[in-house]
Amino acid sequence: MNAVIAGFAERVRQAAAQKRPLRLKGGGSKDFYGGPLAGEILDTRAYAGIVSYDPTELVVTARAGTPLRELETLLAGQGQMLAFEPPHFGDGATVGGVVASGLSGPRRATSGSVRDFVLGVKLMDGRGEVLNFGGQVMKNVAGYDVSRLIAGSLGTLGLILEVSLKVLPRPAAELTLRLETPQVNALEWMNSWAGQPLPISATSWQDDLLTLRLSGARAAVAAAREHLGGELVADGPNFWQELREQRTGFFKTGSTLWPLWRLSLPSVTPPLPGSQLIEWGGSLRWVKSGEAKLAAETVSAGGHAALFRGSEEARSAGVFQALPPTLMSLHRKLKNAFDPAGIFNPGRLAQGL
C-alpha cells in the first residue's frame, strides 16, 4: 500500500476506535458550504497527482489532493475540459473537494453535473479499508453505483482517494449574447429554447439582462446567433468565470457575502419575489435573504432551498432542507454501512449523518 494511504488508514482506524470525528479537508475552499465544521483535520493534499490521462479515452484519473487548477490546465492542453465547470471558490480547490461538494457550474443544465461525469472512485471507508467502485470506462453497471453516490456526499461516507472523471472536448466555437428582458420573459424564453435543438451551454439572468452562451460546432453557433439575436458580449469567457466563482456584482454588494440562499427549482417555476440571480435555465436561483416564506414557496414549487453562505450560527441550524423520515432513515443506514463509527465530517450534510 502507498505510504500516504497507509498513514490515512492508520488515522482513520484510530479515530474510529476512539470515536473521534475527522474533518476531511483539501484546500478548504468550500469550508463555507454545508453544516458546521467539526473534528480533527485530515488534509487530503498529501495524496496528490494525476494517475492517468489518455485524451482519446475521454477519461482522467486523479488523486483527491490534486489541485483543480492543475487538472484543468492539463485538460486544456489537450483541448479538453471538465464539462460540469466546477466552481473553485478559492485558489486551493482540489479534485476531491469538487466531487465531495458536488457543485457544478454554468454548463450544468445542458451538460450535466459532477455526478454525471464521475466514472469511478477509490475510497477509504470508516474502517480504513480501501475500496474501488466504478472504473475508468464510460459504461459500467457491475455492482451498485457507489461512485456517483459519493458525489455531493460532503465527505460523510468516506475519504475520497482517487476519482476517474469523464472529460469532453472543448467546443470548437463559443460566444456570449445578451438580451434585455424582464424575469418572466427570460424564464419563458430559456425554457422554450431548451426544448429546441439550440447549442445553448449556459444562461444567466439578473436585473433585466439575460446572458446566454452558445457552444458547439462553428456553423451551429453562427446559425443560433442569427436566430436568437441580442448583443455580442466581448468578454464572454471572463463573464462566465466570474459568475461561476461568485465574484460578480450580485454576490459582492453590501458589506458582507451572506446570507446567500440557493434555490433549486423546476426550471418552469414562475418568478419568485425578491432580488435574484438566475442560472441553469431557471433551475437555479440565488437570493440574498433568509426569508422563511421564500423557502416555503420553493418547497411548494417542488424545489428546495439551501443556505449557501451564512453565519456559523445560522449554519448550525441546518443548511439543507430536512429529509422526510423514511428517506432520512435510509440515509442513516447508508452512513452506517460506510462509516459505522460516524467519524467522517459529522453534521456537514445533515444532523445525524
Place this chain on the structure above:
Amino acid sequence: MDKPSDIAAAISALRAILPEQGLLVSEEETRPYECDGLTAYRQLPLMVALPETEDQVVAVLKLCQEMHLPVVARGAGTGLSGGATPVAEGLVLSLAKFMRILEIDPVARTARVQPGVRNLAISEAAARHGLYYAPDPSSQIACTIGGNVAENSGGVHCLKYGLTVHNVLRLKVALMDGEVVEIGGTALDAPGYDLLALMIGSEGMLGIVLEATVKLTPRPQLAQVVMASFSDVVAAGNAVASIIAAGIIPAGLEMMDKAATAAVEDFVHAGYDLSAAAILLAESDGTPEEVAEEIAAMRSLLEASGATDIRVSANEAERLRFWAGRKAAFPAVGRITPDYLCMDGTIPRRRVAEMLTRISEFSKTYGLRCANVFHAGDGNLHPLIMFDANVPGETERATAFGASILELSVEMGGTISGEHGVGIEKVNQMCVQFSSAELALFHAVKAAFDPRKLLNPGKAVPTPRRCSEYRLTGTPGTKT
C-alpha cells in the same frame, strides 16, 4: 415458504389483495415467466402477481415481507443477464399493467410515466413536441422504463446523450417493507445522498419503481451516418481514437466484425461491405450546418485512418438502413445458430483490437464461433458466442468462453458489464472484479434498503461463500 400450508396461506392472502386473474399459480400460467432474455437460465416461480395499482404493489410487498417470500420484479422480460429469472421459492412481481404515460410537460421537457411503459412509447408520445427520450437500447420497442432503471440501460447513442442514469430525474419507489419514497426531482439537484444514482442500475435489489420522471431531449434537426470499411480491426480501432482525439463526440459510433456483418447482411440486406474485416458506423446529428461540418471532418479522419470504402447516408431512409443491421445484430446472429450468449464487457477503447485478437484465440480454444458487435465509442463490447445447447458440452464451453472474455475485460482495466447488468449470468465474475471488502459494502448497501434480502435474491452481488468457492475452484458452490 416450503410448507404447503404456508404456500396456500400466501396464495389466499395474495388473492385478497390482487384483482381477479391477478395471481398466476398453475404451471401452465407461470411457464411464460420462467426466463427473461437470457433463455439459458429457466426457473418456474412459485407464483406470478400482476397488480394494477400502486396500493396493490405496496400490499403485495408488505405481505411478502411478512411471509418471507422473495420477490423478483419483472417488466417486459427483455433483460439479457437473467435479472428477472424467477426464484423457485418466490414470487414474480410483474409491472406489466403499469402502462400509463401520466404526464408529458413539453415546456419543462419531462415525462412522468409508470414503470411498465415501453422505452419507445415515451419518444412516440413526446414526438409531437419535437422531443424524445434519448437512451435507446436495441430492445426499445419492447423494454420498459422500469427495467431500464433497474439495468441502467444504454444504447447506441449514449456516448453523446448518456445512459439511463443521466436521463432520469425522479423516481417513486416502493421499498420491500411497503414504504414509498420519492427520490430526485424535477429541480436539478435534491438534498441528501444521490439515491437516484444508487437506485438506477440496482437490478431490482433495492426497491420497486412505481413511477419515473424522465428528461426529454429536443430532437436534432438532422442526423446522418458515415459507414466505413476497414481491412483490419486495428485500423478501425485507431480510426475511432482519431475521431475522439479530433474533438468530435459522434451521436453514435459502432463497429461490427466480419462475422457479424455477414449475419446481419443476410438478415436485413442493408448493403454492407462483406469483404471488410470491420465496419464502422459514425453518426452526426444537429443542425444541417453542424452535421455537414462534422461529417466532412469524420470522413477525412476515416480516410486518413485507412478506410477502404466510405459511404455517407444520402437520406433518412438510407440512414435507417445503415443502422438496421446494427440494431438487429442479436436476432440476426440468432438466425444462424441454435443458441448464443451475448457478452457485455467494457474495456478502455485503446485495447479493443487486442481484445478482438484474444477473442478469436478463445474461439479456437473453445471450438465455438463468435461474432462481435460493439459500441466502439465507449469500449462496450457485445461478443455473441454461438453454440448448440443440444450438443453435449457446448453450453459449458460457451459459458467458459464468456467467463474468459469477462475476466479479460477486468484484467484490461474494464468491467464485466457495461449495460446489460450482472443478474444471474455474471454473478461469479463479480468475485473477480471486486474484493471481499467491496462486496461486503454492496451487501451493507442492500441491507439498508432490504434487510431481509427478499428482493431479487441471488442476483448481481455474490455471497462471500460463493466467491471463495469460485476463487478456489473456478466453479461456484451449488448452494449460496
